[in-house]
Amino acid sequence: MSSVSAGGVGGGHLEDWTQEQEQRNRQQQQHDFPRTFYRRKLPSTLISFSSPEGRRVFQSAVASGGVASFFSLIEQLQTQPEPAYCGLTTLVVILNALAVDPRRSWKGPWRWYEESMLNCCVDTETVKQTGITFSTFACLAKCQGLDVNAKYASDSTVQDFRRTVKETCTSSSPSQSSQPTSFLAVSYSRKIVGQTGSGHFSPIGAYDEASDNVLLLDTARFKYGPHWIPLERMFEAMMPVDPDTGKSRGYVVLSYDGRGEGSDGEGDDGLSHLPQSVLFRSNKSKDFLRKEYKRYLDGVVEQGKDSGQDAIGLDRVISFWTKGHTNSSFIWELVTPQLQPVDSKEMKMVNSLRGVIKKLIEIDEGSKHLTSSSLNEAVDSSPGGECCTGSTCNSSGRVLEVSPEEAIYIVYLGSLPSEMRKKIINGACDEVDNEIDDSVREQLLAEAALVSYGLEECDDDF
Numbered sequence: 212m213s214s215v216s217a218g219g220v221g222g223g224h225l226e227d228w229t230q231e232q233e234q235r236n237r238q239q240q241q242h243d244f245p246r247t248f249y250r251r252k253l254p255s256t257l258i259s260f261s262s263p264e265g266r267r268v269f270q271s272a273v274a275s276g277g278v279a280s281f282f283s284l285i286e287q288l289q290t291q292p293e294p295a296y297c298g299l300t301t302l303v304v305i306l307n308a309l310a311v312d313p314r315r316s317w318k319g320p321w322r323w324y325e326e327s328m329l330n331c332c333v334d335t336e337t338v339k340q341t342g343i344t345f346s347t348f349a350c351l352a353k354c355q356g357l358d359v360n361a362k363y364a365s366d367s368t369v370q371d372f373r374r375t376v377k378e379t380c381t382s383s384s385p386s387q388s389s390q391p392t393s394f395l396a397v398s399y400s401r402k403i404v405g406q407t408g409s410g411h412f413s414p415i416g417a418y419d420e421a422s423d424n425v426l427l428l429d430t431a432r433f434k435y436g437p438h439w440i441p442l443e444r445m446f447e448a449m450m451p452v453d454p455d456t457g458k459s460r461g462y463v464v465l466s467y468d469g470r471g472e473g474s475d476g477e478g479d480d481g482l483s484h485l486p487q488s489v490l491f492r493s494n495k496s497k498d499f500l501r502k503e504y505k506r507y508l509d510g511v512v513e514q515g516k517d518s519g520q521d522a523i524g525l526d527r528v529i530s531f532w533t534k535g536h537t538n539s540s541f542i543w544e545l546v547t548p549q550l551q552p553v554d555s556k557e558m559k560m561v562n563s564l565r566g567v568i569k570k571l572i573e574i575d576e577g578s579k580h581l582t583s584s585s586l587n588e589a590v591d592s593s594p595g596g597e598c599c600t601g602s603t604c605n606s607s608g609r610v611l612e613v614s615p616e617e618a619i620y621i622v623y624l625g626s627l628p629s630e631m632r633k634k635i636i637n638g639a640c641d642e643v644d645n646e647i648d649d650s651v652r653e654q655l656l657a658e659a660a661l662v663s664y665g666l667e668e669c670d671d672d673f
Contacts, residue, residue: 251434254405256444260426260437268439272419272426279382279391281417281426283308288414290432292326295342298398299326299335300430301412302351302465305394309467311355314487314557315550322553329355330492344456345398348412349463350668354661356487358466364449365459372446372462376425379464380418393466397427399448400460404440410453410460418442488661489561489654490613490621491546500545501666507531508626522631525575528623533615542618548611561611563651564658568617571639575620624655625662632659 258265272278287307291300306313306324317323327335329351333343343351345361352359362371379395395415401408416437417426424439449460511527532542552558624632636655 251407253435253438256405256441258424258439260439265439268419268422268424269417269426271421272417275420276382277377277380277418277420278416280380280394280415283391284394284414284416284428288428288437289430291430293339294431295339296326297430298343298348298412299329299333299338299351301396301414302329302348302355304414304428304430305396305465306355306357308394309357309392309465310390311357311467313355314489314553316553324355342410344453345461345463346456346668348396348398352463352465353664354487356467358468359463360466361461361463363459363461364446365461367461369443369446372449373423373442375462375464376415376418376442377420380415380425381420392468393464395462395464397445397449397462398453398460399445400451401448403448403451404444406435408434410455488549488658489552489557490549490564490611490658491618492549493546493661493665497545504531505666523623523626525620525623528626529619532619532622539615542615542622545622546618548613548618550610560651560654563648564655565613565617567636567639567651567655568620571635572616572620574639621658622662624659625666627659629660629663632656 253259258268260266260269269278272281284304287304289300289304291297303324303326311324313322313324313328315322315328317325317328329335333347333351349359349361362375364372375395379391379393396412397415398410398412401411411429411431413427413429415425416428418424419426419439422439423442425442425445426437426439427445428437429435449462451460452458453460508523511523515522530536532545533539534541552561624635627635633656636652636659
């Protein structure tokens with residue numbers, strides 16, 4: 212199955228919430244009270260998981276080994292907290308089922324994924340109104356460290372889909388004890404399967420080969436509970452074009468093998484697996500800034516060709532992200548400091564990274580506009596601080612003390628070709644400490660690769 216690095220293969224929309232809200236408004240005008248809903252009746256072509264027939268299908272799936280994904284997913288299945296959160300909640304369920312450590316606090320001392328943590332590619336307040344497309348879903352999954360292998364239905368066949376279902380849902384032995392490392396999610400049209408609403412995301416929990424049914428673990432449980440659907444009908448529901456992307460919907464395998472920080476997967480470019488950033492969080496709603504910056508870089512490159520200099524200089528990057536040296540905090544419009552590490556190992560990594568970045572700034576000839584005195588002037592993390600504006604403010608957590616200069620330098624590295632950034636980083640690591648851990652080099656390369664990935668994907672042009 213070919214990989215789509217961030218394919219726009221489906222939208223997670225407001226379901227039929229908007230239509231129902233309009234209907235409620237009309238009812239309120241007529242009767243002075245809104246109409247509310249308690250669930251929806253499942254179409255007769257689908258089988259409720261808890262029904263007698265649904266239980267028989269499940270028993271058949273167990274007997275044939277088609278429930279390899281089921282138990283890990285059902286342990287984590289939850290109801291999406293917002294009508295448009297099907298994509299976010301589907302991803303949260305899978306992340307927790309894969310036992311991925313979010314490396315940030317949920318409640319008190321506990322670390323656990325929940326929807327508000329998925330803020331690297333989206334503004335969660337915006338998602339409440341619009342849902343997400345599959346390109347954003349893929350971006351979110353990658354930024355949490357997952358391998359992402361996505362497929363447009365229009366570029367696939369029902370046989371390909373069946374093969375993928377079997378690979379993720381079946382095991383060689385019904386009693387196999389090993390935990391799954393991959394799960395399957397689908398983006399599809401509810402209308403095609405006879406349900407109300409439009410685009411939707413769901414995890415696939417099981418497969419029964421005898422009836423050729425897949426189990427949809429619907430996160431909109433206030434509307435439809437888990438249910439069995441014929442595999443061919445499921446594939447048909449992924450075929451219609453999503454009006455938000457101009458592409459068909461599709462399916463995606465999300466995998467995690469427990470690789471920690473520093474695993475650079477396939478290399479710096481075209482990664483299916485991106486290590487999490489330990490320094491910064493980004494915001495998908497700032498894509499307009501990324502596009503503006505890309506146009507600026509294109510202009511810099513063209514000017515360089517005219518003068519015989521192809522490389523992008525640090526001074527030009529500084530000029531953009533300081534608005535011509537007039538606003539040192541402008542960089543926080545693009546990124547914000549990451550939350551504090553959860554253990555001493557991660558804190559050591561952060562300190563090592565900052566040491567290397569400081570050395571890089573010192574030895575770079577283009578850094579003369581980065582004043583040495585401001586290098587240690589960390590961003591104010593309190594509410595109202597220079598990076599804590601609008602939806603980027605996280606008053607419930609502590610953020611790293613990272614300076615604008617350090618952030619700008621990471622963006623500079625992410626603006627360079629991968630081979631050039633490797634040369635710069637490896638040289639600086641050798642100069643700082645010949646015995647510096649390789650994981651620091653790899654994490655710094657990953658930090659720059661994440662910036663590069665964000666710039667590549669901001670056009671949403673797939």
